[in-house]
Amino acid sequence: MRIGILTGGGDVPGLNPCIKAVVNRVAHDGHEVVGLRRGWAALLQHDPDDPSSAAEWFQPLTPSSVRTIDRTGGTFLHTSRTNPSRVRAGEVPDHLASLAAGEGPFDFTRHALRVVEALGIDVLIPIGGDDTLSYALRMHEEGVPVIAIPKTMDNDVHGTDYCIGFSTAVTRGVQFIHNLRTSTGSHERIAVVELFGRYSGETSLVTAYLAGVDRAVISEVPFDVDRLGELLLADKRANPSNYSMLTVSEGATIAGGDMVVSGEEDAYGHRKLGGIGELTAALLKERTGEDMIVQVVGYLMRSGAPDSLDLMVATNYAVMAADLALEGSSGRMVALRGGTYTSVPMSATREGVKRVDVDELYDASQYRPKVRHVTGKPMFLY
Structure with missing residues (x-):
């Protein structure tokens, strides 16, 4: 199995330990992990007809390459607020310019799906808040297997009591x-x-x-x-x-x-x-x-680095997400509910708002x- 993992939106402490834990959980069983750099931008910016662009947007992840990333905060895969379904005219990549007729914004989800297929990614694990996970839900609805991990220091992703950060x-x-x-x-x-x-x-x-x-x-x-x-x-x-x-x-x-x-x-x-x-x-x-x-x-x-609680939750969320991916599940988000680790349908993220x-x-x-x-x-x- 080839697993793609990405981080989107604002960075929070705990992202790097989460990435590392996913890699370590699946690598010893012979599965492969590829990091999508700068969040969903990787699926927008990569041109499958130009293999040389892959080096900028995708990074093979192994236990060796992630060995020390958990010692710092932030995300070593970098992040962005890119939404491939809502791309402004001035942000359209050159290789998609011929498809951008009019003022925009433009929906390049079809291209994102093509990239996923070209890379041979079997399942995506996005780590993000409401915005990042809203596009993850779109990808799931388009047929891509997705297991989501909630993170945001606002702690406002609907469907879970707790978000990394x-x-x-x-x-x-x-x-x-x-x-x-x-x-x-x-x-x-x-x-x-x-x-x-x-x-x-x-x-x-x-x-x-x-x-x-x-x-x-x-x-x-x-x-x-x-x-x-x-x-x-x-x-x-x-x-x-x-x-x-x-x-x-x-x-x-x-x-x-x-x-x-x-x-x-x-x-x-x-x-x-x-x-x-x-x-x-x-x-x-x-x-x-x-x-x-x-x-x-x-x-x-x-x-900076996460505190012990964020480190524990990030690691456990990663293990859960990896297990769900290996089991062939899709459209799930790992979560904490009532103090217990569980998973919920990703659709829960759009079923309400989480407020004080x-x-x-x-x-x-x-x-x-x-x-x-x-x-x-x-x-x-x-």
Whole structure:
């Protein structure tokens, strides 16, 4: 059997251990693994009529070649946000230019299927979030055997309680917040910490919950700046060190406003987020007169090696995915449900959205975590 493996979307700690575990699981039985470089871009950019292009887009993976990759974060296969079913006119490869009549976007899935067949790939194992796995589901529906592995530090892939990268992201966030307390307290300011999280505020919520942050703004609940300012000012005055702290999801919105975005849409219809922290701090300064510290944690949340939990989940997901592939399964996604490793139909990823349970986990009037009870909840309350 020849297995293709790829990573798409944002990088998270745990991807390299996951790749390594797949290779080690199947190689000793004589199966072959090929890495697709830069995610789904490999299937778009490779020209089967020009075999020389394969070296840039595909990499044979052996136990020897992956021996040390688990010692670092990120993905050594690289990644992209390419969607072969939605390619803009300016991004069409030269070898497909004759098929790109009009303004686009263009669907080159037929070409992607041709590449899979030309390479002799028997099953694909994509590691990704909602966007990457949405195209994985398309490939499955087109007849390609696919076993998916969920990863995203937002932990918002529907169908699983846990995605690779989430624990490390929260761990990093808690560490940075505790470190930032020294400067915030020394200067007697209000600190605004912007964390990743587009549509789900779980990263902001759980990080604030564990770090004991005064207030947390999440993507699910638009916030009133005046009310938030009053609360943070009261928190500061009640603190013997005369400071207060706020976490903000990058996808959070001010009541009546929109997400703070920039740049063009990517192949999945998303524009780059970032800036809500700066905007919130500026508005809070106007209202409170207090000096602010603004810290965008951003990419640092998903940099470096995984923590032990992400390392364990990544390894176990890889073993499960490899076993399903060798058994001849298709259209499945490995998952954690109720604390147990399992698999679910890949179609579960589009059967709903995964968001913070505001009623159970958040006080929307006080802008802070408020966990009513934990009995019966998943490990990360989500």
